[in-house]
Amino acid sequence: MVRIRVLVVDDHRIFAESLAAALAAEPDVDVSAAGSGPAALRSMERAVAEGRRFDVLLVDSELGGNVPGARPAVPVQEGNAEGLVDGISLVAGVRSGHPHVRTVVLAEKDDPRRAALALQAGASGWVAKDCSLSRLLTVIRGVLRDETHLPPALLTGVLRELTAARKHRTESERLVESLTPREREVLRCMVAGLGRKAVAERLFLSPHTVRTHMQNVLGKLGVHSTLAAVALARRAGVGPVDLGHGGRITVEESSSA
16 A cells, blocks of 8 residues: 655644644555644655655644735745745745645635736645544645645636736736846845845945945836836745855946946
8 A cells, every 4th residue: 555644834833733633544645744844844755865755744834823815935944933934835845846746825814816827836735724634634645646736716806816816927027137147136135125235245246336236226126126026026936135155246248336
């Protein structure tokens, strides 16, 4: 018998333990539980090291009590100040670090926007926490066959959200493409959270020049704040500059910085 290894990730201990116990009663399911994103990652790494990796993660959509709304998912290794990682961020981190693992989001309520974010992050399903055990098992087995599972009532709303997100991403990409190479590097520094002085030191520019570049970035992107510029950059797929490298960033461009 092929056994399915499931990890339940929920910071509500009673719910997590109850769900794990119910799943463990199935003859073909091995189940463990974790109470946070970092704990889940440690469990996954341990399982990989022992040659018994997980197949499916069941992740609380509001893990850590942190609902990020429109903000991009944070790197799953970072979490917030308390070391917590929200559910959507965990899904994204698992997709990146453990692409063979399927994730299913467990939700208190149907939310098309959150469900769309989960699918964009790499989730294979969205299931109500109060669904029947048989329904949950159907979803678990289905995602292992590369199926995507959504409640029928959510389908129209999720498709609308995904269509809107695609449109916003296309527009954001167009705006980012209007930047010069130097301005794109400045934007990447902004995404990394660097202030004007730090950007100046990193790019070997004067603070005044960096200020001008930042103003040009905001103007071309059509936004009025660094936070809005970073959000738009994230939508366009612009990542942060590598803070692990202390050398100068070389940018090829036709005009001087």
